[in-house]
Amino acid sequence: MNSVSPNLDALARHVSLKVNGAERSADVEPRVLLVDFIRTNLRLTGTHIGCDTSSCGACTVLVDGTPMKSCTLLAVQVSGRSISTVEGLAAGAAMSPMQTGFHEEHGLQCGFCTPGMMLVGTALLEHNPNPTEEQIRWAISGNICRCTGYMNIVKAIQHAAAIKAEAVKAPKPEAVAAGGGQ
Amino acid sequence: MAATHVHGGIGESIKRKEDSRFLHGKGNYIDDLALPGMLHMSILRSPHAHARLKSVDTSAASGMPGVIAVVTGELMAQHKLAWMPTLSNDTQAVLATDKVRFQGQEVAAVIAETRYQAEDARDAIVVDYEVLTAVTSPEGAKTAGAPLIRDDKENQKDNHIYHWESGDQGTTRAAFAKADKVVRLHTFYPRCHPAPLETCGCVADVNGVTGKATIYMTSQAPHAIRTVFALVTGLPEQNIRVISPDIGGGFGNKVPVYPGYVVATAASLLIGRPVKWIEDRTENLISTGYARDFHMTGDLALDKDGKITALRVHLDSDNGAFFADAQPSKFKAGLFHIVTGSYDIPTAHITADGYYTNKAPGGVAYRCSFRVTEASYLIERLITNAAIEIGMDQAEFRKKNFIRKDQFPYHSATGWVYDSGDYHKAMDVALDQLGYDELRKDVEKRRKQGEVTGIGIASFTEVVGAGHGADFDILGLRMFDSAELRVHPTGKAMLRMGTKSQGQGHETTFAQIVAEELGIPAADVAVEEGDTDTAPYGLGTYASRSTPVAGAATAMVSRKLREKGRKIAAHLLEAAEEDLEWERGRFFVKGSPDKGKTIQEIAFAAYTNLPEGMEAGLEGVHYYDPPNMTYPFGTYAVVVDVDKGTGQVKVKRVVAVDDCGVRINPMIVEGQIHGGLTEGFGIAFMELITFDAEGNCIGSNFMDYLLPTAWESPKFELGETVTPSPHHPLGAKGVGESPTVGSPAAYVNAVIDALSPYGVKNIDMPVTPDKVWAALRAAGVSE
Ligand code: FES
Ligand code: FES
Numbered sequence A: 001m002n003s004v005s006p007n008l009d010a011l012a013r014h015v016s017l018k019v020n021g022a023e024r025s026a027d028v029e030p031r032v033l034l035v036d037f038i039r040t041n042l043r044l045t046g047t048h049i050g051c052d053t054s055s056c057g058a059c060t061v062l063v064d065g066t067p068m069k070s071c072t073l074l075a076v077q078v079s080g081r082s083i084s085t086v087e088g089l090a091a092g093a094a095m096s097p098m099q100t101g102f103h104e105e106h107g108l109q110c111g112f113c114t115p116g117m118m119l120v121g122t123a124l125l126e127h128n129p130n131p132t133e134e135q136i137r138w139a140i141s142g143n144i145c146r147c148t149g150y151m152n153i154v155k156a157i158q159h160a161a162a163i164k165a166e167a168v169k170a171p172k173p174e175a176v177a178a179g180g181g182q
Numbered sequence B: 001m002a003a004t005h006v007h008g009g010i011g012e013s014i015k016r017k018e019d020s021r022f023l024h025g026k027g028n029y030i031d032d033l034a035l036p037g038m039l040h041m042s043i044l045r046s047p048h049a050h051a052r053l054k055s056v057d058t059s060a061a062s063g064m065p066g067v068i069a070v071v072t073g074e075l076m077a078q079h080k081l082a083w084m085p086t087l088s089n090d091t092q093a094v095l096a097t098d099k100v101r102f103q104g105q106e107v108a109a110v111i112a113e114t115r116y117q118a119e120d121a122r123d124a125i126v127v128d129y130e131v132l133t134a135v136t137s138p139e140g141a142k143t144a145g146a147p148l149i150r151d152d153k154e155n156q157k158d159n160h161i162y163h164w165e166s167g168d169q170g171t172t173r174a175a176f177a178k179a180d181k182v183v184r185l186h187t188f189y190p191r192c193h194p195a196p197l198e199t200c201g202c203v204a205d206v207n208g209v210t211g212k213a214t215i216y217m218t219s220q221a222p223h224a225i226r227t228v229f230a231l232v233t234g235l236p237e238q239n240i241r242v243i244s245p246d247i248g249g250g251f252g253n254k255v256p257v258y259p260g261y262v263v264a265t266a267a268s269l270l271i272g273r274p275v276k277w278i279e280d281r282t283e284n285l286i287s288t289g290y291a292r293d294f295h296m297t298g299d300l301a302l303d304k305d306g307k308i309t310a311l312r313v314h315l316d317s318d319n320g321a322f323f324a325d326a327q328p329s330k331f332k333a334g335l336f337h338i339v340t341g342s343y344d345i346p347t348a349h350i351t352a353d354g355y356y357t358n359k360a361p362g363g364v365a366y367r368c369s370f371r372v373t374e375a376s377y378l379i380e381r382l383i384t385n386a387a388i389e390i391g392m393d394q395a396e397f398r399k400k401n402f403i404r405k406d407q408f409p410y411h412s413a414t415g416w417v418y419d420s421g422d423y424h425k426a427m428d429v430a431l432d433q434l435g436y437d438e439l440r441k442d443v444e445k446r447r448k449q450g451e452v453t454g455i456g457i458a459s460f461t462e463v464v465g466a467g468h469g470a471d472f473d474i475l476g477l478r479m480f481d482s483a484e485l486r487v488h489p490t491g492k493a494m495l496r497m498g499t500k501s502q503g504q505g506h507e508t509t510f511a512q513i514v515a516e517e518l519g520i521p522a523a524d525v526a527v528e529e530g531d532t533d534t535a536p537y538g539l540g541t542y543a544s545r546s547t548p549v550a551g552a553a554t555a556m557v558s559r560k561l562r563e564k565g566r567k568i569a570a571h572l573l574e575a576a577e578e579d580l581e582w583e584r585g586r587f588f589v590k591g592s593p594d595k596g597k598t599i600q601e602i603a604f605a606a607y608t609n610l611p612e613g614m615e616a617g618l619e620g621v622h623y624y625d626p627p628n629m630t631y632p633f634g635t636y637a638v639v640v641d642v643d644k645g646t647g648q649v650k651v652k653r654v655v656a657v658d659d660c661g662v663r664i665n666p667m668i669v670e671g672q673i674h675g676g677l678t679e680g681f682g683i684a685f686m687e688l689i690t691f692d693a694e695g696n697c698i699g700s701n702f703m704d705y706l707l708p709t710a711w712e713s714p715k716f717e718l719g720e721t722v723t724p725s726p727h728h729p730l731g732a733k734g735v736g737e738s739p740t741v742g743s744p745a746a747y748v749n750a751v752i753d754a755l756s757p758y759g760v761k762n763i764d765m766p767v768t769p770d771k772v773w774a775a776l777r778a779a780g781v782s783e
Helices: A034-041 A097-104 A114-127 A133-139 A151-169 A173-180 B019-023 B073-078 B115-122 B138-142 B169-178 B222-233 B259-271 B281-287 B372-390 B394-401 B423-434 B436-448 B506-518 B546-573 B599-608 B666-685 B738-758 B769-778
Strands: A013-019 A022-028 A060-063 A066-069 A082-084 B039-045 B051-057 B067-072 B083-085 B091-093 B106-112 B126-131 B160-167 B181-192 B201-206 B213-217 B240-243 B275-278 B291-302 B308-318 B347-355 B452-461 B481-487 B493-497 B525-529 B580-583 B586-589 B592-598 B618-624 B633-642 B649-659 B717-720
Touching (some): A022 A034, A060 A114, A066 A114, A097 A151, A097 B019, A114 A133, A114 A151, A114 B019, A133 A151, A151 B666, B039 B115, B039 B259, B039 B281, B051 B073, B051 B106, B067 B073, B067 B115, B067 B259, B083 B222, B106 B259, B138 B308, B160 B169, B169 B291, B169 B308, B201 B259, B213 B222, B213 B259, B222 B240, B222 B259, B291 B372, B308 B372, B372 B394, B372 B452, B394 B423, B394 B452, B423 B452, B423 B633, B423 B649, B423 B717, B452 B738, B481 B506, B481 B599, B493 B506, B493 B546, B506 B525, B506 B546, B546 B586, B546 B592, B546 B599, B546 B618, B599 B618, B633 B738, B649 B666, B666 B717, B666 B738, B738 B769
Parallel strands (some): A013 A082, B213 B240, B308 B347, B493 B525, B649 B717
Antiparallel strands (some): A060 A066, A060 A082, B039 B106, B051 B126, B067 B106, B083 B091, B181 B291, B201 B213, B201 B275, B452 B633, B481 B493, B481 B618, B586 B592, B633 B649
């Protein structure tokens, strides 16, 4: 495997974690950032770097379901945890509701912020299936988009919420009350 | 994905073709590239704004783990690459040899097996500097006895770069002598930075055996870069291949050639392995193309009826350490002299002086057509101030002075020929949408209750779509653009252009032009840009020029193929060419609509069943040199409330009426407008690159350089009018930059309007709460 540092010294640590459901492991220097581990060691390049100072959210991944900025975590810190990246959103070629929402509502332009935005949106809907515009804006306020002006990102997340609500409704109408409230 | 029956012609808001790879995390940005044997480069930058370089000691760094090479200015000089030409006919240091002239200037570079190792070794390079006094403003640059920044240049005796004038001094002076009223505004458009979310970078891969240099880079203009590289390095141009992969936003930041690209390419050549260089955010903010930094003074002469009779402007431009403005016009201050804006001003005189300072070089147009943003800001601020000073409503004052519809094509006092416009209509639509009259009454009422509230208007005119080639060129390369269209036997097509999308949705918009003009559904047209080995030569994407220029080229090449298609159809239908009629996607015999051939059938015949003597295939290329610029315009209106206690400005409403001519994909156009209005909001209220007295850059990371998030950003209410460009084959004008050009003045005018009862006439951007609070306090309002 292509490693961040080929000259591993005695400091190397073994990291083993679940990424998008699959077990992954490697020996890395303790200083290796999670974002570099994901991008360089695992070659999952959908997680981006926009600042590396925790300010832009381009590197956002889910750690056990919670959005975290992977430029501000060390790979060794998340050993044993479960990570989701943008590559894990779709089931095969079928897009997740969040991806569909971004496509339908033109929620992306250059696409650089998009993985982080979609992961934050996904985590938000897990806790709050029917968020208000204000709640969405607050949730994504740690993520910068330079292209869209955010209005269509808000709509994209609302669109995803609507798809999910439909999916809950379709098989069992009585389940809506349980899934819909805040 | 779009259903297959969607045709995707002009005016349809089809979903974007490029989305899916980004949605799956499969975009192909520069930093995603990993070539076998690839090395990593890290650049050592100067901590000082101005210092003499006494020694650069690389001995410790060279021996560190993973280090392959350490490159210094001295080494570059041995290869005659220590300096490079800029886009404004100046020179810029690639790696410093004599002095450093701004904080963040490139001093040396380490090439190592990993990025971590390269950065470790970079920190072990020891540089001995003799610190010199820094110059941080034009004011400082012109002071007697100011340190000479460019002592490398023969004949450069001071820090003055250029003096430039436009318009007519004599008639302007005479008009001011007769004026009933003169309104003056001195305002500073501060330095800001495009800060695309993806920083700049490259992977240089020089093949030691064949000599072919493949350079993957974040470039908005790959062909022009290839030519510049050929001229600078002496490499034969066919041996240079520049590939711009997916670009994570540009906004002008990715137009220039940066030293990192040159050093990485030289390093790959010397070492024989691919070298990757990716900036970190701080490097991006402190060393790459900044924007604006214009100190402007404008005077407006009025007669007693409130008609503008003349405009006089002087500006001092802060160009940083090297004059590297990324602008291709023959005019030193870019397109600034469009400063008469949307108004019928009989005479004007503009003077501009550029100065060297110890700040980063490279005045790029941050989502702007070469300084038109500064011009639009100045005139729109002046207009609002003038209206307030003579006690006339801002909207009415504008309407009184607008160029009228019947005056187009309009010849401006500074030599521009505006192609088309209907400014009164755009204003009326905006006022209507806002409910202006009611809102004005409401503002008056609330002011009586002690509230601080206001409405700002800006009615901008943009000038985009450079060329034509006579006025615009890069090192002599005329500003045309190109499109090459190949239709395959099965009726699917490949379109390649000389432009380069950075998020604007070219893969969709340009496929739609083919869909409209040649009738092949947009879904069947693959659009490719950014590879100089395969795309036809073009000047790139910036200054809102893609649709005006490459869009026109796409329409023209589609029409060429359609004409060939007509001949083939005539042959297939055994009819005369003149007897055929075209409907989108098909030729048919006049009077017998069922006797026809689709474009797909025609394409197949182009390879299988041709008329006698006709060349096989259905493909072509078109180079389009626009006869004139296009002139998009619009009226933006902003409503604000100001908190007297904190100076905090709350943007309550933003109405934006844009006229960009014919809209090809309205969804994409609206997305562009949202983005530009947000960047304009950032510029007006948040974004600032500034420097302390020693020349330390304040604004070197996203904690100091504040960008709008979803939390602060306003919501936008869009409107439109359509005045097609008379000289563009589709009537389109370009739109990406209109909102950044037009909106800053609208935001600031709203604050000035709110503070006008207290006599406040100017607050320089960014309009931060402390400045507003100080202004209110000076007026005795806040405590
Ligand atoms: S790269 Fe991690 S927050 Fe910007
Ligand atoms: S789409 Fe470009 S940064 Fe968000």
